[in-house]
Amino acid sequence: MTVRLRKLPMDHSVRQTIHSNKSQLLTTQDNGGEGMVPITNFMDAQYYGEIGLGTPPQPFQVVFDTGSSNLWIPSSKCSYFSIACYLHSQYNAEASSTYLEDGRDFAIQYGSGALTGFLSNDVLTLGDLKIEDQIFAEAVNEPALAFIAAQFDGILGLGFPEIAVNKVPPPFQQALKQKLLDEPVFSFWLNRKVEDGEAGGELVLGGVNKDHYKGEHVWAPITRRGFWQFKLDSLEVEGVALGKGSCEDGCQAIADTGTSLMAIGAKPVLVQQCQQMVHDYVPEMIKIINTMPPGAVCATVGLCDSSSAGVATDVKRSAGAHQTAAYRRLLETYAPGHAAQSSTVGSWGMPSNGDACQMCQFVVQYAKVALANNETAAEIVDSLDTACESLSLGSGGESLVDCAKLHTMPAVTLTISGKEFVLTPEQYILKVGAMGQEQCISGFMGLEIPPPLGPLWILGDVFLGPYHTVFDYGNERVGFAEAA
Numbered sequence: 132m133t134v135r136l137r138k139l140p141m142d143h144s145v146r147q148t149i150h151s152n153k154s155q156l157l158t159t160q161d162n163g164g165e166g167m168v169p170i171t172n173f174m175d176a177q178y179y180g181e182i183g184l185g186t187p188p189q190p191f192q193v194v195f196d197t198g199s200s201n202l203w204i205p206s207s208k209c210s211y212f213s214i215a216c217y218l219h220s221q222y223n224a225e226a227s228s229t230y231l232e233d234g235r236d237f238a239i240q241y242g243s244g245a246l247t248g249f250l251s252n253d254v255l256t257l258g259d260l261k262i263e264d265q266i267f268a269e270a271v272n273e274p275a276l277a278f279i280a281a282q283f284d285g286i287l288g289l290g291f292p293e294i295a296v297n298k299v300p301p302p303f304q305q306a307l308k309q310k311l312l313d314e315p316v317f318s319f320w321l322n323r324k325v326e327d328g329e330a331g332g333e334l335v336l337g338g339v340n341k342d343h344y345k346g347e348h349v350w351a352p353i354t355r356r357g358f359w360q361f362k363l364d365s366l367e368v369e370g371v372a373l374g375k376g377s378c379e380d381g382c383q384a385i386a387d388t389g390t391s392l393m394a395i396g397a398k399p400v401l402v403q404q405c406q407q408m409v410h411d412y413v414p415e416m417i418k419i420i421n422t423m424p425p426g427a428v429c430a431t432v433g434l435c436d437s438s439s440a441g442v443a444t445d446v447k448r449s450a451g452a453h454q455t456a457a458y459r460r461l462l463e464t465y466a467p468g469h470a471a472q473s474s475t476v477g478s479w480g481m482p483s484n485g486d487a488c489q490m491c492q493f494v495v496q497y498a499k500v501a502l503a504n505n506e507t508a509a510e511i512v513d514s515l516d517t518a519c520e521s522l523s524l525g526s527g528g529e530s531l532v533d534c535a536k537l538h539t540m541p542a543v544t545l546t547i548s549g550k551e552f553v554l555t556p557e558q559y560i561l562k563v564g565a566m567g568q569e570q571c572i573s574g575f576m577g578l579e580i581p582p583p584l585g586p587l588w589i590l591g592d593v594f595l596g597p598y599h600t601v602f603d604y605g606n607e608r609v610g611f612a613e614a615a
Contacts, residue, residue, distance in 0.1 A: 170195075171282075172331025174563050175323055175596060177391065179283040180334070183256030184267065185227030191220050191284040195319075195334055196389030197359050197602060198589075200295035201239060202255070202302055204285035206248055206269030213271060215278035219285075222251070222269055229254045229263075237268040239296050244274025255302055257336070260311050266299045286389065289317065289602070294357040303336070303604070312337030315605035319388055320344070320614060323558065323596040344599035348610030349550040358385040359602055359609050363588055364546035383587050386600055386609050390591030392576050393559070408434070409494060409515040417508055420498055429491035532560060534571040545594070547611060558597050 170180030171192070179194045184204065191204045207223040209216030224230040231252035238247045248270040255265035270285070288295070289303055306312050320343035321332040333340060351361035363384035365372050412432050420428055429435040494515060501511045532540075540556040559574035574593035601610040 170331070170334065172322065173282075175321075175391075175561060175592065177281075177283065178321060178332065178334075178388065178592070182287060184222055184265075185224075185253045186229040187227075188254075188256040189220070189222055189226065191222070192282065193285045193287040194283050194389055195289060196286050196387075197289045198385065198387035198389040199239075199286060199288035200290035200292060200301045201237075201268060201299055202265065202285070202287045203237070203239070203246065203248065203268035203270050205273070206271050208269065209271045213273055215273035215281075216270065218279060219281075224251060224253075224269075227253055231264075233266060235297055237270075237296060239268075241274060241277075245272075246270055246274060246278075247272045250297065250299065255305075257302070257306075260306060260336075262302055262305050262309065262311065265302055265305055268296075268299075289388070290358055291356045291604075306336065307604075314338055316601060316603045318599065318601040319595060320599050321388075321592055321596040322614075339601055343615050344612040345615050346612055348599075348601055348612040349548050350603075350608045350610045351548045353607040353609065354383060356607070358387070360385045360587070361547070361609055363590075364549065365544075366588075367544045367546075369541050384590050385587060386595060386602070387589050387591050388595060388600075390589050391561075391593070392574050392591050393593045394576050394589035394591070406516050408491065409512055412491070413494065413498060413512055413515065414508055416495060416498060417502070417511070420495060420502065425492040425495035425499075426488075428495045429488055432491070434491040435488035532571045532573050534560075534562065534569055537571065545590075550611075552594075552598060552611060554594065554597060559593050561593075 170178060172178050177194065179192050181190050182193055183190055193202070193204070205213075205216040205219045205221045207221040207225075209221060224232075233250040233252050235250045236247070237250050238245050240246075248268050250266055251269050252264060252266050255262040255267070273279075288301055290301070292298070292301055292304055295301055300308070303317065307315050314337050316338065317334065317336045318339045319332070319334055320340065322330060333343060354360050354362055360383055362381045364381050366382075412434070415432060416428055419431060423431070426435055497515055498511050501514060506514070537556045537560055540560075542556070543554045543559060545552045545554070554574075561572040561574055563570050563572060597614055598611045599614045601612075603610060
């Protein structure tokens with residue numbers, strides 16, 4: 132079954148929502164099951180489409196989410212205090228001739244709070260497919276403002292059954308059980324280059340549309356059933372690897388169509404970069420650390436400018452200049468708010484009062500004390516690795532970046548199953564319109580997921596847009612290829 136995606140114009144804030152204009156049904160590919168659902172692509176940030184519940188079908192807009200495994204929609208019995216429920220379409224059991232009572236309590240936890248309700252049973256219409264005996268949740272309480280503003284009504288989970296609340300069989304597995312699909316796979320094409328009126332992408336249930344990718348898919352086996360979780364070999368920016376110290380043998384990641392951004396969860400990014408600085412610069416610093424004040428030492432290696440360090444302007448950059456430039460680009464890319472804190476820019480292009488300079492002086496002060504206590508260079512590096520963990524340098528949340536500087540930002544390279552997948556600044560920066568002005572939002576955010584699930588990195592639509600993705604349930608693997 133093919134689900135076509137259509138893009139709406141980017142004329143509002145990414146946090147706002149707009150009503151979907153229904154498009155004409157489109158022809159399916161020869162991949163087995165048939166059926167078409169008009170789906171909205173909202174600013175490259177949300178993808179959702181229409182389903183039906185009951186007989187006759189009651190229409191709802193839902194997010195197709197590989198990061199969860201339950202179907203829920205608002206209930207006509209929603210709480211008087213649930214504003215989000217009253218602002219969206221509501222399922223009415225009395226209006227359906229195929230409704231079956233279940234009655235079990237339902238609750239699912241989101242970052243903004245718990246969504247609660249109860250379970251019901253009815254026919255699910257997805258395009259031309261009729262999935263019988265589908266258990267779903269009627270939500271009576273929805274948390275926070277996120278669901279109030281959203282134009283989608285609910286969520287249809289496409290994850291593994293293992294993470295389904297109340298062990299409810301997910302819709303995709305129900306379709307397979309009822310032999311409605313030829314193959315136990317589904318695939319996403321999220322069009323990030325679409326013009327107004329063109330298809331915004333496509334979800335194919337039961338197959339793959341070869342028109343929407345180039346070359347062959349690179350396959351990564353599922354490492355844990357639940358999310359679509361696999362091993363991410365590395366993530367690099369101009370040769371500087373993230374994840375050092377936490378995932379030398381690779382990090383765990385999930386392909387999540389329900390997440391707009393990419394969440395880097397192994398460690399706060401700037402903590403990683405503090406550790407990177409320690410390994411790159413401390414051996415050189417130790418040679419001069421007892422003859423200069425901390426600011427001068429940091430200026431010598433290019434991490435503070437001369438005016439903030441109190442040294443002559445003719446101090447030359449060290450041999451580690453390329454690492455300095457890479458560090459600054461990392462800072463601008465992953466923590467633009469920190470980079471923007473600098474009030475002036477020194478003669479070498481580094482922030483005079485920025486995090487790089489402050490972090491460097493912290494390292495120098497620490498090393499001075501350690502040398503006075505006769506610690507070796509290796510012992511100092513090990514101690515500083517631990518000390519970096521305690522730095523409160525900030526991470527997490529969405530960040531605005533300067534749209535005029537996109538051309539100066541670096542490419543980001545993810546390696547999966549030995550294959551490099553590159554994201555350009557134009558791909559990992561979201562451009563949105565707000566109050567008549569264009570804004571650029573970083574496609575990266577910090578989100579630390581603790582054990583036993585984490586550390587876990589989330590590859591959302593920022594990655595799944597440029598790369599066509601196949602979710603192969605039968606072989607328990609996920610495949611990526613360049614989108615066409």
